[in-house]
Amino acid sequence: MRILAYHVQPYEVKAIEKWSNDNNIEVVINKGLITAESIAEAKGFDGITTQQVIPVNDEEIFKTMKDFGLNQIASRTAGVDMFDLETAKKYGVAITNVPRYSPNAIAELAVSHAMQLLRNVKHIETAMKKGDFTWNKDLISKEIRSCVVGIIGTGRIGVTAAKLFKGLGAKVIGYDQIKNPDAEGVLEYRDNLDDLLKEADVISLHLPLVDSTYHLINKDNIKLLKKDAIVINTGRGALVNIDDIIEALEENRIAGAGIDVLECETLYVNQNIDLEKIKGTCVEKLMEMDNVVLTGHFAFFTETAVDNMVSTALNNIKNSIETGTIENCMNM
Ligand code: NAI
Numbered sequence: 393m394r395i396l397a398y399h400v401q402p403y404e405v406k407a408i409e410k411w412s413n414d415n416n417i418e419v420v421i422n423k424g425l426i427t428a429e430s431i432a433e434a435k436g437f438d439g440i441t442t443q444q445v446i447p448v449n450d451e452e453i454f455k456t457m458k459d460f461g462l463n464q465i466a467s468r469t470a471g472v473d474m475f476d477l478e479t480a481k482k483y484g485v486a487i488t489n490v491p492r493y494s495p496n497a498i499a500e501l502a503v504s505h506a507m508q509l510l511r512n513v514k515h516i517e518t519a520m521k522k523g524d525f526t527w528n529k530d531l532i533s534k535e536i537r538s539c540v541v542g543i544i545g546t547g548r549i550g551v552t553a554a555k556l557f558k559g560l561g562a563k564v565i566g567y568d569q570i571k572n573p574d575a576e577g578v579l580e581y582r583d584n585l586d587d588l589l590k591e592a593d594v595i596s597l598h599l600p601l602v603d604s605t606y607h608l609i610n611k612d613n614i615k616l617l618k619k620d621a622i623v624i625n626t627g628r629g630a631l632v633n634i635d636d637i638i639e640a641l642e643e644n645r646i647a648g649a650g651i652d653v654l655e656c657e658t659l660y661v662n663q664n665i666d667l668e669k670i671k672g673t674c675v676e677k678l679m680e681m682d683n684v685v686l687t688g689h690f691a692f693f694t695e696t697a698v699d700n701m702v703s704t705a706l707n708n709i710k711n712s713i714e715t716g717t718i719e720n721c722m723n724m
Contacts, residue, residue, distance in 0.1 A: 398442035407702035428452035439709035443468035449476035454483035468705040477723035488708040488720045493700035499553035501691040505650025537561030542592030545599035589616040601628035611636040622648040626691040629655035648683040652691045
């Protein structure tokens with residue numbers, strides 16, 4: 393069996409080589425994208441995989457795959473919105489995904505952001521850079537064990553975050569449309585979002601972005617938050633109205649924000665940009681604020697998560713060739 397891996401990033405190479413050695417299957421690394429031209433390179437391979445945001449929607453790609461006897465593109469991602477699923481189906485090409493990968497990756501960054509904000513790390517660094525090493529009364533912090541942490545969205549990542557916060561001694565409360573049995577003994581559910589927002593010192597969002605969760609946190613309910621509350625968003629940018637968060641931070645109506653995802657993140661995610669591009673945007677503002685910790689969609693970016701993405705995608709190919717059953721298929 394031979395597999396061609398398209399658009400391989402430097403951080404994926406180790407995981408691909410490991411899977412290849414463990415399974416004794418050749419995986420050829422290709423740095424390019426899948427396009428109508430580059431698909432010709434897949435001739436003679438048994439399976440192909442990619443991870444790309446550039447669309448895979450040219451009919452020629454799927455037509456050529458059919459000619460080569462290739463019936464699957466294994467995406468090394470959770471989302472498959474970059475593929476033309478219907479056209480792929482027309483040519484009998486299954487698009488498979490990686491439905492889940494290390495929830496700890498995201499949960500740990502949420503905890504890390506919360507801890508940095510609670511301990512005023514950015515404020516302390518700014519003062520120290522000016523030579524001020526004093527134990528300023530404004531920099532005294534709470535310990536996490538004296539805090540109530542509110543988890544909004546208690547699915548896989550939310551419950552993992554809850555366990556980590558509880559392990560550090562916090563009281564954890566949760567809100568979700570559906571109660572997760574895995575949350576039993578970890579958190580206490582609140583019946584509505586407002587009750588959670590009023591009670592929590594740290595609020596961490598772990599919901600999907602759908603119509604009903606768009607700008608779930610906005611100026612109307614930010615009013616309910618405690619003055620020293622911290623909001624952490626590692627879910628999706630548009631779960632919060634970031635302008636309303638910034639206004640509340642500037643007016644000291646909340647104490648901090650830990651942000652991994654922003655609605656406007658396509659401006660910069662996984663790119664080396666000219667900083668002029670973000671001048672005057674909320675990104676520039678957030679980077680300058682001492683009560684904000686900002687990371688550019690890095691929550692998933694751990695060795696374990698990348699290993700999970702690579703191995704699940706390659707296993708999707710291996711299993712379909714060996715058993716004829718296509719797992720994690722998104723379009724058939
Ligand atoms: P999940 O599906 O296991 O959990 C989501 C939870 O949200 C479910 O329990 C669901 O009932 C709840 N929910 C959905 N709509 C709701 C609403 N309107 N009100 C209350 N609860 C609602 O998903 P998982 O794996 O825990 O992921 C959560 C989110 O984390 C993803 O949707 C994604 O947006 C984000 N994520 C962020 C990453 C990053 O790198 N920053 C990486 C991976 C995921």
